[in-house]
Amino acid sequence: MLTTRCAVLGSPVAHSLSPLLHRAAYAYLGLEWEYDAREVREEDLPGFVASLDASWRGLSLTMPLKRAVVPLLDEMGDRAVQAQAANTVVLEGTGERRRLVGHNTDIPGAAAALRERHDGPVDRAVVLGGGATAASVLLALADLGCREAVLLVRDPARAADTLDAVGRHPSPPEVEVAALGSAVPAPDVLVSTVPASAQPGLTGLVAGAGVVFDVIYDPWPTPLAMAAADRFVPVVGGHDLLVHQAVLQVELMTGRPVPVDVLRNALGATP
Template sequence: MTLRAAVLGHPITHSKSPALHRAAYAHLGVQLDYTAIDVTEEELPAFMARVREDVRQGQSWRGLSVTMPLKAGMVREVDEVRGVARELGVVNTVAFEPAAPGDSTGSTRLVGYNTDVAGIVNALRHAGAVSAPTGVVLGGGGTSAAAIAALKELGAPDADVFVRDVSRAAEARAAAAALGMPVRIRPMNEAAAAMAAADVVISTLPPRAADPLAGELAGLFARPAGQPSRENRPGLSGVLLDAAYDPWPSRIASAWQSAGGAVVPGLEMLIYQAVEQVRHFTGLGAAVPAEVIDVMCDAVGAPRRVF
């Protein structure tokens, strides 16, 4: 019987998750059919009810990847939330695991995880992020919760979170409180200077939403007439991870790199978090070989050298 898995979200046609997962399962020799399914927030409860019925009818679901705008709502649709996902209230991975004998949920238990945190941490570490960094997060939605958790795992003592509307950062505030991580919620128009001084910046903004900041950064590091060349002037020394990977390079990534900073494409974060999902969906855990990352890189055109 062919196993099933899918990525859920709205919109979903742009997702690179099918290419990543299919490449991994082909390499591993696992017969797992992975598809993309468009599901809105309003449709999620009914969709999950159909999935549970599929399981009762014997269909072999093994996992769900969950993207925006479903990460918070999925918490209410699973039987159990584990690890950092429990603290964040944000699920991006659902694993279908055998239930213990007598479990009232049936023979299969739906367990929610968050692999975004591991994806961010691993991508930043491979880019040379320092320990105990000064951290900045752009955006206050579901992915910002994972970004705050990642900064805590890297040893950051606190973080500045910049949002367009300081009254609408509930997910970031809740995540910080649950983690015991001090954060300051600040308006986006103050972000550029703080970014320039930070060791790590994580942008969780949608594609092109950070474009205005790119212009501000370029202005901060522009060379006035008669001033020394770039090689003789101070520049950025921090690492920027831009979770938006299409189009790439983003304007903010280009501005950051031009000023001397290191850039981590969101595609790297996506690959690292997908590897963790493959571990859950196949049941192989740590037995998933390292070369799986190579085939996943090839599937989406990411250079292997970054890993």
């Protein structure tokens, strides 16, 4: 009997904590499944997907693969269609009926992570970065009732895909695009999807924010997270997003729910 296999794909991917989380979930569920990390570059993704045999059940995707996988999918869930990005692929069916179904658990995962640690307003947001993760967080904020957002990016011309994604939400916020480093009013929510190395010149944005949501978890704490702590501003971290989106991934791949605390305890994190 074939061992059921899943993996996280990306480049770089060695730092990923996804294997730790998914293996903890399998142990809780009593499943003898395998889950590992595979270094896959964007140009190698079609070949990797084509090589998957019947033992494969699911893939977790990190950047830069969340958008690159879309043309390879047979079907997409509603949130993946909205974002035009999938961080989760479930292989369904057998033989010639085998299908690749893409899902986006970043959107509901981000909403759950934010609401777990912050029950204040989310009307106005500032988002650093304009990639697939930024689109997912903006869609999550739209779910929570965000009305206005400023997207700060290095190259405003490259934010088109993110703006298109937000526009597919039934109640999208009004989004303004500006260059990274621009002066903006203090938001209810400051979101960062940029690397920690790009943050030192941006820590002044923390002043007056209601909450800081930094999707990075390695290294941690990031300059923005430290600046927020110094100002007693609540912080939602990358581990929070990771755990909440992974719980949803596990259920999509296995068909069985897992308590979020099982994954949180695997990280040694506390709510």
